[in-house]
Amino acid sequence: MPMPPLAALPIRRLTPRDLTACADLSEDRGWPREEHKWGLLLAAGTGYGIDDPEGGLVTACVVTGYGSRHTPDLCGIGMVLVAERHARRGVGRRLMRHVMAECGTSPLTLYATPNGRPLYEELGFKATGSSEMVLGHFTADGPTSAVATRPATAEDLTTLVRLDGEVFGVDRTHLITRLPAFADLVRVAEDNGRITGYAAAWPNMDTHVVGPLIARDLGTAKALVSSLAAATDRPLRTDVDVRHADLLAWLKERGLASVGFNAVMTHGVPDLPGDWRRRFAPLTVAAG
Structure with missing residues (x-):
């Protein structure tokens, strides 16, 4: 029996x-x-995909909504993928229009990514910024920071959700409350007992991804x-807003190298x- 045309295959919701x-x-x-990242995205967000009659998925992506549950204040779209055997046949465009x-x-x-940007521009997205991905073994150098950090505790979670909402601009409670189970390390910075920033390191293949990284200032x-690097032997990876040039320069001085850029786009x-x-x-860039 011949396989139905791609345009006839239904788009459905994905689940864990x-x-x-x-x-x-x-x-x-x-x-x-x-798989670890996919698990978070499929639990905290909404996946969409098309089943391939011959097995597997033709295409997939995940949408993470923030703020209001019924009409989100912001939706982050990520992990937009089309199987190689179905590439360049309009499947990604169809999925994006549906989403x-x-x-x-x-x-x-x-x-x-540079490859994906033309499609998103065609769909009306505008580039509003850029991030640089850096990767490598972090080498400590110089005097110990005067900024105090410590492991986050369960009692900190309410404060972290509040701080995150203030900095991110929309409520991400459903994502941030999953951090303790998702990340291997979560640390906070304090000044006179007040939390001034927090960061997590979560496992992704053979690296630890640093994110989110929210801080009062560069020193924090x-x-x-x-503090995260001191607790792991894995290479670190992170995606830094290019406007934070001083942080990027500091990371590169300590062993991380640039491996690519992504355009931050909005619609x-x-x-x-x-x-x-x-x-x-x-x-994660996949959650916006």
């Missing part, structure tokens, strides 16, 4: 049961499987990264909400 199929799709496109319609009037954001951000809003000066790195 689709995690292996999503990881297979990542691998098909030459990306790491990233944008599902999001309704909510503003949208995503991190675009450096102290948080240093339906001229810029992202919140305070970028305290938002150094996202939890």
